[in-house]
Amino acid sequence: MVLLSGTGRTLRNLLDVTTSDNLPLEIVKVISTRRTVAGNDVARDAGIPLSIVRRRDMRTDDSFSNLIFQIVEYVEADLVVCAGFLSKLEVPDHYMGRVLNIHPSLLPLFGGKGFYGDAVHNAVLESGMRVSGCTVHFVDNAYDAGPIIAQRCVPVLPDDSVQSLAGRVFEQECSLYPEIITDVARGNIRMTSTGVQFSLDSASHNAGM
Ligand code: GRF
Numbered sequence: 001m002v003l004l005s006g007t008g009r010t011l012r013n014l015l016d017v018t019t020s021d022n023l024p025l026e027i028v029k030v031i032s033t034r035r036t037v038a039g040n041d042v043a044r045d046a047g048i049p050l051s052i053v054r055r056r057d058m059r060t061d062d063s064f065s066n067l068i069f070q071i072v073e074y075v076e077a078d079l080v081v082c083a084g085f086l087s088k089l090e091v092p093d094h095y096m097g098r099v100l101n102i103h104p105s106l107l108p109l110f111g112g113k114g115f116y117g118d119a120v121h122n123a124v125l126e127s128g129m130r131v132s133g134c135t136v137h138f139v140d141n142a143y144d145a146g147p148i149i150a151q152r153c154v155p156v157l158p159d160d161s162v163q164s165l166a167g168r169v170f171e172q173e174c175s176l177y178p179e180i181i182t183d184v185a186r187g188n189i190r191m192t193s194t195g196v197q198f199s200l201d202s203a204s205h206n207a208g209m
Contacts, residue, residue, distance in 0.1 A: 008039025
């Protein structure tokens with residue numbers, strides 16, 4: 001199950017690599033929080049059942065999340081993958097460790113409310129940092145703050161614009177996210193009460209650069 005709010009580039013990439021790399025993943029459903037975003041067309045074009053669940057139509061984060069997880073249970077999805085998903089999610093206890101997100105910075109830097117899209121890369125450029133990157137983490141009930149599974153670094157170059165930096169980071173996202181999703185699906189990476197547990201098969205992710 002993929003959750004999105006935007007252009008669907010991440011969904012497109014997951015569809016591509018699932019087919020081309022023969023990954024043991026099947027996207028059974030997409031939930032979008034917006035009626036007219038390009039991500040909806042990516043799902044429709046791929047023939048994936050799509051539902052629109054808008055946060056603004058629900059009274060609380062709790063009722064919004066309840067509806068989403070009712071759909072997750074209905075379609076019997078094993079994993080929930082956030083792919084450019086911009087709403088706060090409250091994860092029921094029995095789904096902890098089965099919900100993943102990717103963020104376009106080296107969390108915990110440049111994460112949390114307001115840090116999405118260009119705003120993230122703009123803040124990195126303004127900070128003077130010489131590296132940036134992306135982070136895959138388990139989603140818990142704190143925004144952008146669940147246990148970190150893996151990160152990839154990219155250089156920040158002297159003449160970088162928001163667009164050039166965003167492109168360099170997204171390129172890393174396109175390989176890292178499918179790898180981690182596959183490892184979580186295979187049980188090689190698990191969320192524990194103290195963080196993340198890796199089996200030997202998945203250890204190489206920690207050296208990602
Ligand atoms: C990516 O930068 C990802 O890190 C963040 O959303 C962006 C992708 O959104 N979570 P989209 O797939 O282009 O809508």
